[in-house]
Amino acid sequence: MTTLHTSLAERLTRSDFVQIATLFFALLVFVLLATWPSGERANNSWFILTQSRMVALAFLALSYGAGTSNKSKAEQRNTVFALLVLVILSLPLELASYAASYPTTPFLWSFGLTLLDTFALFGIGLALGYLLTLIRLRGFISIAVIGALVGLFSIDQLLNFNLFNPLTTLHTVSPFHSGTMSVIAMLTLWQFIRKPSAARA
Amino acid sequence: MVRQTARAVNLRILWFGCLLSLLLLSSVGLAQDLELELGFNNTLVADSWNPITLTRRDQPAQTLILSIDQGTLREGETLVTYRQDLSAANGLDVFEDDVYIPAWRRFSWRIENAERVFASGSIERREVNAKPLTLLVSARPELYLGSFGEEARILELPFSSLPERVAAYDGIETLLIDGTAPAPTLESISSAAVSGVSILLLEDLPESHAELNLLAPELRQRLGAGWIARTSSEGVKATLSMLTPLETHSFTSALITSDLHQRPPNVSQTYVVGAAGVYALATLLLLRFFGSAGLLTSFVLAGLASFGAWTWLRPSSPQLSQTRTLLVNADLAYVKRVESLFTLPDVSLALNMNAHPTDVRTYTQRGDNLELTLPRYNEVVLEHRPELTGETLRLEGQTLRNLTDTIMTNVYVKGLGNQLDLEAGGRLELSPGEEPELSDTYEALLALLPDGTALAQAGDTTHVALPELIFLSETP
Numbered sequence: 001m002t003t004l005h006t007s008l009a010e011r012l013t014r015s016d017f018v019q020i021a022t023l024f025f026a027l028l029v030f031v032l033l034a035t036w037p038s039g040e041r042a043n044n045s046w047f048i049l050t051q052s053r054m055v056a057l058a059f060l061a062l063s064y065g066a067g068t069s070n071k072s073k074a075e076q077r078n079t080v081f082a083l084l085v086l087v088i089l090s091l092p093l094e095l096a097s098y099a100a101s102y103p104t105t106p107f108l109w110s111f112g113l114t115l116l117d118t119f120a121l122f123g124i125g126l127a128l129g130y131l132l133t134l135i136r137l138r139g140f141i142s143i144a145v146i147g148a149l150v151g152l153f154s155i156d157q158l159l160n161f162n163l164f165n166p167l168t169t170l171h172t173v174s175p176f177h178s179g180t181m182s183v184i185a186m187l188t189l190w191q192f193i194r195k196p197s198a199a200r201a
Numbered sequence: 202m203v204r205q206t207a208r209a210v211n212l213r214i215l216w217f218g219c220l221l222s223l224l225l226l227s228s229v230g231l232a233q234d235l236e237l238e239l240g241f242n243n244t245l246v247a248d249s250w251n252p253i254t255l256t257r258r259d260q261p262a263q264t265l266i267l268s269i270d271q272g273t274l275r276e277g278e279t280l281v282t283y284r285q286d287l288s289a290a291n292g293l294d295v296f297e298d299d300v301y302i303p304a305w306r307r308f309s310w311r312i313e314n315a316e317r318v319f320a321s322g323s324i325e326r327r328e329v330n331a332k333p334l335t336l337l338v339s340a341r342p343e344l345y346l347g348s349f350g351e352e353a354r355i356l357e358l359p360f361s362s363l364p365e366r367v368a369a370y371d372g373i374e375t376l377l378i379d380g381t382a383p384a385p386t387l388e389s390i391s392s393a394a395v396s397g398v399s400i401l402l403l404e405d406l407p408e409s410h411a412e413l414n415l416l417a418p419e420l421r422q423r424l425g426a427g428w429i430a431r432t433s434s435e436g437v438k439a440t441l442s443m444l445t446p447l448e449t450h451s452f453t454s455a456l457i458t459s460d461l462h463q464r465p466p467n468v469s470q471t472y473v474v475g476a477a478g479v480y481a482l483a484t485l486l487l488l489r490f491f492g493s494a495g496l497l498t499s500f501v502l503a504g505l506a507s508f509g510a511w512t513w514l515r516p517s518s519p520q521l522s523q524t525r526t527l528l529v530n531a532d533l534a535y536v537k538r539v540e541s542l543f544t545l546p547d548v549s550l551a552l553n554m555n556a557h558p559t560d561v562r563t564y565t566q567r568g569d570n571l572e573l574t575l576p577r578y579n580e581v582v583l584e585h586r587p588e589l590t591g592e593t594l595r596l597e598g599q600t601l602r603n604l605t606d607t608i609m610t611n612v613y614v615k616g617l618g619n620q621l622d623l624e625a626g627g628r629l630e631l632s633p634g635e636e637p638e639l640s641d642t643y644e645a646l647l648a649l650l651p652d653g654t655a656l657a658q659a660g661d662t663t664h665v666a667l668p669e670l671i672f673l674s675e676t677p
Contacts, residue, residue: 009493018489025481033474040464042578089484089499092506093477099515100467102545102577 004081011078012085024056024086028093035097046101047171050094050110054166057087057118058152062145065125070133077192080122087114105171113178117166120181123188124148234258235312235320237265240302244356245324246372247304247331249450250586252364254297255312257290263314267300270307271561281557282565299368299586300566301557304329330354333374338363340381348437349375358382363389367425367535367589370396374446377437378413380406387412395425395535395589397449401440402431423531423667425589448649449535453559453584455645456525456539456663462580463523464543465516473514480506520544525642526662530594538585544575556583594623594657594664601629601655601666609657609664613643616652623657631655 011017031052035045061083068076091111098107128148132138156165162174169177238254245251255265265285272279283300302308311321332354337345342357349355353375364370365388376398378385390413394400402410402417414431421430421440426447432440483502487495521543529535540556552571558564559582564573575581594609595602603609603623612620618634639647642663643656650656653668 005496006493009496012488012496013490013492018485021488022485025485029474029477029481032477033470036470036473037467038470040466043467085496089488089503091503092480092510095507096473096477096510096514099511099513102516102519104547104577 007074007078008081008085011075011082017082020060021086024060025090025093027056028053028090032093032097036100043097043100043102046094046097046103049097050114050170051167053090053094054114054117054170057083057114058121058166059145059149060086061118061121062125062128062149063142065122065127066129066132066141066145067125069126069129070138073192076126080119080188083118083122084115087111087118103171105173109173110170113166113170113181116178116181116185119188120184121152123184123191124152126188126191235260237310237312237320237322239267239310239324240372241334241336241356241358244334245302245328245330246334247302247329249302249331249333249372250299250368251302251372252297252299252366252369254295254364255287257287257294257296259292260287260290260294260319261314262289263287263312263319265296265310265312267310268308269303269305271303271305273306279561280563282567284565284567286568297364297366299364299366299371299555301584301586303557303561304331333372335375335377336373337377337379338382338385339377339379341379344434345377345379345437348441363393365389365392367392367396368586370398371449371587373398375399375401375441377401377403378406378410379403379434380410384410384413387416390416390429391424391533392589394427394429395533396587397426397447397535399427399441399444399446400429401437402429404431404433423669425531425533426529426535426667445651447529449529449537449587451649452527452529452537452646453539455649456527456537456642457541457559457582458525458641458645460641461523461525461539461541461582462543463521463541464578464580465521465545468514476510516545519546520548520550524661527646527665528590528593528662529665529667530592531667532592534590534592536588536590538588540583540585541580542575542583543580545577547575547577549574552583554583555586558582559584594655594666596653596655596666596668598669599631601631601657603627603629603657605659605664607659609659611640611643611658612655613637613639613657614653614655615647615650620655 028049031049032045035048037043037045064079064083068079094111095107125145128144129141132141132144152164153167156163156168162169162177163180164177166177234257236256239245240251257263265287267283269281270278271281281303285296285298287294287296305324306326307323309321309323312319335349335353335355337355337357339345339357340359342359346355359382363385365386370393373393373396376393378401380403390400394416402413406413416424417429417431421428421444426449428444428446430440430444480502484499487499487502491498522540524538524540527537529537539559550573553569554571555566555569556571558573562573562581564571571583573581593605595604601612601620601623603626606625608625609623612623612629614620614631617631619637620629620631620634623629646656646663646665650665651668655666657664
């Protein structure tokens with residue numbers, strides 16, 4: 001446990017992650033600045049903040065997933081936990097906008113979904129990275145990540161069903177989306193905990 | 202053989218006749234066992250509270266449902282539903298209530314239970330009429346038809362019993378009683394007068410109507426928001442021209458002023474963004490420079506910041522409600538109450554009140570509960586059913602009396618100006634005062650009230666005392 005905590009802290013202090021975290025918080029503060037109303041106007045800040053946060057986390061999860069697919073399991077694990085730390089540490093900003101916006105969606109749903117989707121999307125990123133390595137197109141990883149993100153968001157529109165797009169499900173409780181993402185998250189977790197010998201076999 | 206066949210045919214005809222008679226009798230009986238009267242004599246006044254009376258005899262538990270579509274062709278259906286559950290009627294059962302009936306596009310009613318529909322009906326759209334009624338409680342109504350203008354909407358009630366509820370008279374402007382029909386009760390006449398109706402009692406009422414004279418010791422007197430006047434059969438028109446009825450429907454809009462619509466103000470953007478920026482900076486510094494200890498501390502900081510943000514920014518209540526009450530006093534008080542309800546989240550409300558929204562929207566009045574759905578950041582203004590209560594403020598010549606146990610402030614007399622505050626149970630000698638800057642409610646109310654009217658405020662309640670009026674002329 002101590003090792004995990006220390007290695008996670010070490011991962012968080014690395015320059016790439018510090019820069020990402022800075023940009024992430026800057027984005028949230030900017031969204032608050034842009035959407036927080038004055039006077040007695042309706043406060044809709046949560047609806048925009050939570051979607052911006054989710055898009056940013058989805059992009060980061062897919063990118064880091066694909067980017068660390070050729071790294072060690074410990075590195076992958078530390079990276080995904082670092083992303084989950086970002087989710088937890090941005091909680092006060094989301095809670096502030098949620099408190100004032102009074103949406104109907106339960107807060108635990110949106111918070112839990114953000115954690116779940118971040119973890120699951122990291123798993124999808126890992127799969128994407130493995131696939132690109134397999135077909136020797138790892139150089140196209142940036143384009144592939146953006147393509148995967150757009151694809152995941154638009155596949156629901158094509159199917160007319162809430163399965164992969166976290167933006168539509170953030171404001172409406174969707175058991176289908178959470179079910180799908182839970183399965184992907186379980187597969188990702190299994191990927192982390194399986195023994196190397198089993199992987200080789 | 203032929204004779205026998207003819208006899209058999211005659212017998213069959215007789216049987217058939219008997220059967221038909223029985224069926225007819227049973228159907229008439231069924232109709233008499235369930236009778237619904239909407240408004241006075243099934244005449245409704247749109248955009249007003251109307252009385253309903255359901256008479257049942259030996260009926261199982263049933264539900265009375267009125268469905269009123271007040272939508273438009275462009276915006277579609279906007280349904281107002283009135284539902285009243287009625288327990289089984291062993292013998293005769295009379296249910297009476299007052300329902301707000303908006304102008305309708307479609308109006309249907311039915312009496313049903315889980316098994317079947319017992320009776321149903323509808324009212325044509327062409328019957329929508331918001332003009333107030335003039336009621337003639339007389340066996341010879343034709344004598345008075347010419348006394349009311351051509352525009353008057355006259356309804357003859359030769360044998361009807363009048364309701365003893367203020368709201369039932371919301372759509373009535375004049376009530377004439379000449380003593381030729383059964384005498385109404387004191388309570389029904391008081392309710393009608395308090396509601397704002399001009400009541401004309403013809404002189405020389407028979408002995409059966411003697412107690413009505415208790416309400417009219419003078420030729421004309423105010424009672425609540427209305428009048429009771431005595432006159433001769435020839436003087437009806439002249440008396441009516443002297444009475445200046447109050448526009449009680451306009452009181453609602455006078456009470457709906459801008460300060461009734463209050464939303465919770467947002468916390469300043471500068472403070473929120475500033476606090477968010479400081480938190481983000483502190484978290485990043487902890488993560489970057491303090492390693493494992495920084496990570497743990499940032500979690501603690503996140504917890505504290507979440508708690509702080511919630512307690513600072515969460516409004517204390519998801520719904521905000523403000524009430525304005527108006528009491529129009531003259532011996533008794535007419536009570537008009539409006540309530541604004543603002544909701545932050547989407548909500549389905551069941552409010553224990555008899556009221557209606559002042560705008561066009563779907564709602565259900567289920568027994569004593571008003572059920573309606575409001576989207577987030579939405580407001581509805583509800584008008585409560587008018588009521589009657591005891592006198593709270595009285596004008597006695599040049600003296601104003603506070604009959605409550607609450608201090609009254611902002612005392613103002615139309616024509617005299619501002620007065621001193623009125624202590625609980627206290628008296629005040631009126632004198633010319635300053636003309637202050639009046640509140641929106643006062644401004645709107647004064648336009649509807651006669652000279653000499655006193656107004657006073659106690660919390661959200663505005664008390665109005667109407668002036669006594671001395672008539673020097675004799676009976677017209």
